[in-house]
Amino acid sequence: MSSTFLYGGNVCANGIRQHYLRYGSRANEHAARPAIVLIPGITSPAITWGFVGEVLGTRFDTYVLDVRGRGLSSASDTLDYSLDAQADDIVELVKALGLASFSLVGHSMGARIAARAASRIESGLQSIVLIDPPASGPGRRPYPSQLPWYVDSMALARTGMDAEAVRQFCPTWTFEQRQLRAEWLHTCDERAVLASFKGFHEDDFFADAARLRVPSLLITAERGDVVTSEDVGELQRATPSMLHTRVPNAGHMIPWDNEAGFYAALSDFLGASVTLDASRR
Template identity: 70%
Template sequence: MQSSFLYGANILANGIRQHYLRFGGKDGERAGRDAVIIVPGITSPAVTWGFVGERFGQQFDTYVLDVRGRGLSSASETLDYSLDAQAADVIALAEALGLERYAVVGHSMGGRIGARAASQQPRGLTRLVMVDPPVSGPGRRAYPSKLPWYVDSMRLAREGYSAEQMRAFCPTWTEQQLQLRAEWLHTCDERAVIASFEGFHTDDFHADLPALKLPVMLMQASRGDVILPEDVQELQGLLPQLVVSRVEDAGHMIPWDNEAGFYAAFGDFLGAPL
């Protein structure tokens, strides 16, 4: 299959440098379909989602974002790393790119960013896919991953950890996946990651949902405990239009565990099957 990768680029949006990778473009059948912005999780620079961007780019004009404080986007000790700022980034990015119609596909933290952005009902945002988003928040059970897992692995990455050494943190990943994580994890600003992790427990994700008026998909991993059956029921109560898909044989990092199942789970929700 011919690569759909076009280029990586930076753009000034919401007052910061936002870096993204673009796949696909607007030619052919993609011209009649909504663009897609992919928003990765808490310690996933855009490049680590490049293989997903490649597949999406076959069908859609696709942009994989470096969330502020990750990858090549802006990071600093004074930058606002709140959920509101991250959501505003996505809306501003779409406006700066001139996207008239676009969907957001957000994994984990990216799903919460997408929901906060969609709750503001921005012009042009047509669909939202939340891939295994944390459902923790005030008065709710804690997010199952622990902060030291992130902080320790980032520290070691800054010191120059190899892919094989990174295996202790991600034992089921392939050599290629480990190499990318070992190469790029050091670009995640520890302050950004800590702020986002704390936000998993202080931001009220569920309060955003009743304001969502667009079609929404929740993608659930069959393994792990980020999304439990009772969570699905609660989310369906808050979002009557919610479409639920489930990926078997996959933990929280769904496309890493079952890539084919991940693509299949979208069906034609975005306008064309993957």
């Protein structure tokens, strides 16, 4: 099956360079459906979500973002890496891309960015998917991953690492997944990651989620404790219309562990269903 990758691009939005990868149809076959803006997690450049972009691109015009301080987007020692700045990036990105109708799909940190951005977007937002968002925050339990896991792996990446070296950090991943992380992890700015990790404990995700006014879907992992059943209950009480699906046989990096289960969890929430085509893999 042919690739749905169209091109990589950059826009100047919110005063910085924002890099993205675009997937979809060259014939613009998906124009009737809302586009998808996919926002990755704390140390996941856009390219590491390319395998998901390929599949989403079979049904949707899909943009996978390099969040500031990751991949090929702007990074510097003077850049603001706060959640507010990241949310404003999304607000300005969709304007710069000229998207009149779109959905936000965010994983982990990206889900928290999407939830914060949603209340700031004036028009065009149709729905939002929150994939295993960190439920940590003021007065709540800490985020279960430890900071040295990020710092040590990034330090090794900056010196040069291979798939085997990644195994100590991601032991269940395939060779291809580990090799891609080895290639791109060095593009994650440590200052950005430190600021985002700090924000996991200081920013109130539950308050942002309670303000959602568009259809929302919460996707959580069966394994791990990033989002507990108690967290799900609290989120759905605050936003009764929020749908929820737990993906079996998956940890926090859900599509890496159970890609087919991830697409099944999306179902037709975004306007069309997608499935994992075995011939593509």
